[in-house]
Amino acid sequence: MPLAALALLVFRSESSRTALVAQESRTQSALPETAFGSTVTEHNAQNGNGYVGREVCRECHVENYELHGMHGHAHTFAMASEEKIASKFAGREYEYGEPYGRYEYFRDEDGLAVRIPGEVEEAFPLQYALGSGHNAITLLSLAKDSEKGTVAYEHRGTWFRDRDRLGPTPGQPLVVPETELERFGMKHVDNVMQKCIYCHTTTGTVIDQEIVGLTANVNCEKCHGPGAEHVRQARAMKEPPPFSVGSKKWDSESEIQLCGDCHRLPEAITLKELREYPDKLARFQPVGLLRSQCFIESEGALRCTTCHNPHKTIGAVSESEHVANCIQCHQVETDSHRSCPVSPSDGCIKCHMPKYDFESLGTGFHDHWIRVHPED
Numbered sequence: 416m417p418l419a420a421l422a423l424l425v426f427r428s429e430s431s432r433t434a435l436v437a438q439e440s441r442t443q444s445a446l447p448e449t450a451f452g453s454t455v456t457e458h459n460a461q462n463g464n465g466y467v468g469r470e471v472c473r474e475c476h477v478e479n480y481e482l483h484g485m486h487g488h489a490h491t492f493a494m495a496s497e498e499k500i501a502s503k504f505a506g507r508e509y510e511y512g513e514p515y516g517r518y519e520y521f522r523d524e525d526g527l528a529v530r531i532p533g534e535v536e537e538a539f540p541l542q543y544a545l546g547s548g549h550n551a552i553t554l555l556s557l558a559k560d561s562e563k564g565t566v567a568y569e570h571r572g573t574w575f576r577d578r579d580r581l582g583p584t585p586g587q588p589l590v591v592p593e594t595e596l597e598r599f600g601m602k603h604v605d606n607v608m609q610k611c612i613y614c615h616t617t618t619g620t621v622i623d624q625e626i627v628g629l630t631a632n633v634n635c636e637k638c639h640g641p642g643a644e645h646v647r648q649a650r651a652m653k654e655p656p657p658f659s660v661g662s663k664k665w666d667s668e669s670e671i672q673l674c675g676d677c678h679r680l681p682e683a684i685t686l687k688e689l690r691e692y693p694d695k696l697a698r699f700q701p702v703g704l705l706r707s708q709c710f711i712e713s714e715g716a717l718r719c720t721t722c723h724n725p726h727k728t729i730g731a732v733s734e735s736e737h738v739a740n741c742i743q744c745h746q747v748e749t750d751s752h753r754s755c756p757v758s759p760s761d762g763c764i765k766c767h768m769p770k771y772d773f774e775s776l777g778t779g780f781h782d783h784w785i786r787v788h789p790e791d
């Protein structure tokens with residue numbers, strides 16, 4: 416099918432344009448980073464599914480609201496047309512080479528688009544942006560497919576914060592494109608497409624080339640659940656009953672389930688990988704932590720939030736705070752905890768949780784299988 420026909424069919428649907436325009440105009444209001452999320456959540460609350468949006472939480476939880484605003488969670492999904500995204504691509508070129516070609520990015524009346532000059536002149540519209548830009552931003556567009564219904568194209572060019580450059584999108588095998596559209600992006604269908612949106616947003620389901628009920632980013636209510644009833648009670652009485660939102664059941668295991676839903680649990684990897692534990696598993700912190708003696712022998716006392724305030728970005732946590740987390744268990748030699756014979760009061764992370772660089776992702780990850788490494 417010619418590209419033009421597909422592109423027209425898919426991307427310029429009047430209803431989705433209207434929705435996007437509504438969101439964009441909100442984006443220019445007082446709260447640029449989050450306002451388009453709240454437009455959608457107000458709509459959701461009216462629909463009775465109980466989501467109120469993070470702006471409402473601010474009223475009573477200012478500190479967590481402000482911390483969360485600086486976390487990658489609060490910025491991991493945006494419209495590609497937003498200035499903070501479009502400005503990283505528009506006016507630039509990226510030479511992928513064979514078999515895809517040279518991408519030229521530009522703004523058009525609908526936002527951001529890309530073409531392959533001289534080869535595929537038809538512009539390919541770029542719709543959504545995943546990743547906060549703390550490390551990288553990858554673009555995603557929904558399209559109609561004759562066999563699969565709605566599909567998502569993950570664009571082949573990614574922006575990397577490291578040296579402010581464009582490069583190949585990680586995790587895409589170099590295959591000969593079967594259609595014009597596949598020259599622009601790798602096609603995802605069904606669950607892979609839905610899960611991609613699921614992990615980067617609070618609510619939203621892909622239906623007919625649109626994300627219905629979209630609240631962008633990993634916001635308060637993604638972890639704590641819909642807040643309408645909690646807010647109603649908090650406004651009606653001085654002290655709302657505890658756990659009218661969130662979970663009182665969060666113990667170390669259910670909390671690892673919460674974070675691992677996106678940061679990956681062992682079920683997300685192959686048995687072979689699990690057995691061999693290659694360096695690349697450092698990317699999946701829950702998988703590592705579950706193997707660590709710190710976790711196994713603590714009998715439930717160690718969880719992700721022992722070391723991470725879930726609202727605070729990792730960039731705002733100092734090395735000495737991390738060391739203090741280790742020392743709360745390891746400073747004094749007891750029956751249940753040993754202290755370090757090599758360095759009892761500093762430098763723990765570089766020896767016992769070394770960082771592996773994933774150059775293709777433009778970032779690195781710390782091995783959460785806390786242990787004495789062979790090279791130590």
Ligand code: HEC
Binds near residue numbers: 546613670730
């Ligand atoms: C709904 C999916 C989801 C859940 C649940 C989730 N995360 Fe994340 N997390 C992400 C995504 C997506 C990113 C990448 C953010 C970006 O684009 O920079 C991320 C990034 C992070 C980062 C690094 C970025 C930063 O600014 O510090 C930390 C640390 C983190 N998550 C910790 C946690 C912890 C701890 C939990 C559980 C309490 C958790 N996450 C639950 C999806 C999730």
Ligand code: HEC
Binds near residue numbers: 549610676
């Ligand atoms: C199972 C949940 C999950 C799925 C599915 C998922 N992501 Fe992510 N994504 C994460 C988490 C967690 C991070 C944080 C860092 C990491 O683990 O790479 C992240 C980070 C990113 C980043 C920022 C890079 C970085 O390391 O900060 C980009 C870009 C991204 N994802 C794009 C995508 C795209 C595009 C898709 C779908 C094709 C997708 N993700 C599917 C959970 C997910």
Ligand code: HEC
Binds near residue numbers: 473479481483
């Ligand atoms: C990535 C998941 C995640 C997100 C996003 C998140 N929280 Fe939390 N929050 C948690 C977890 C887990 C705990 C329990 C932490 C603990 O037990 O130490 C918690 C605890 C809390 C608490 C009680 C303890 C405290 O810190 O005062 C409040 C209030 C709270 N969150 C509000 C918010 C608000 C408001 C937002 C959005 C601005 C938000 N949370 C976003 C995971 C999250």
Ligand code: HEC
Binds near residue numbers: 635
């Ligand atoms: C009108 C005030 C108000 C609003 C709005 C509000 N909260 Fe609360 N919240 C409270 C009070 C009061 C408490 C109990 C005391 C405390 O822990 O701060 C509380 C407690 C919590 C807790 C701790 C668990 C518990 O129930 O004891 C979480 C988590 C939480 N709120 C999340 C949220 C989230 C998420 C939002 C937004 C959807 C929100 N709150 C909006 C007033 C409010």
Ligand code: HEC
Binds near residue numbers: 710721740742
């Ligand atoms: C909640 C308590 C707790 C925290 C926090 C904690 N650990 Fe542990 N850790 C343990 C327990 C329990 C063991 C098993 C008994 C022992 O060796 O002390 C252990 C074992 C270890 C071991 C030996 C592992 C092995 O396989 O022999 C190392 C190394 C270690 N911890 C380092 C650290 C570092 C580094 C940190 C901080 C990043 C940390 N721990 C945080 C409880 C904890």
Ligand code: HEC
Binds near residue numbers: 738742755763
């Ligand atoms: C320079 C690297 C280095 C640093 C820094 C370091 N360690 Fe170690 N640690 C080691 C080595 C090597 C061993 C194994 C020693 C042995 O078996 O004789 C070890 C052993 C341990 C053990 C197991 C003790 C035992 O009796 O087997 C624990 C627990 C531990 N370290 C915790 C920590 C903590 C907590 C910190 C930070 C306060 C830390 N380490 C800093 C290298 C380091």
Ligand code: HEC
Binds near residue numbers: 700721780
């Ligand atoms: C014993 C302490 C400890 C525990 C428990 C822990 N972390 Fe970490 N985590 C760290 C340290 C230290 C870093 C590196 C901080 C830095 O960048 O300097 C880190 C970094 C991260 C990052 C940023 C990417 C990376 O790997 O460098 C993510 C995401 C993360 N942790 C998620 C989790 C999740 C999810 C859990 C629960 C399964 C968890 N962590 C449990 C100590 C811990």
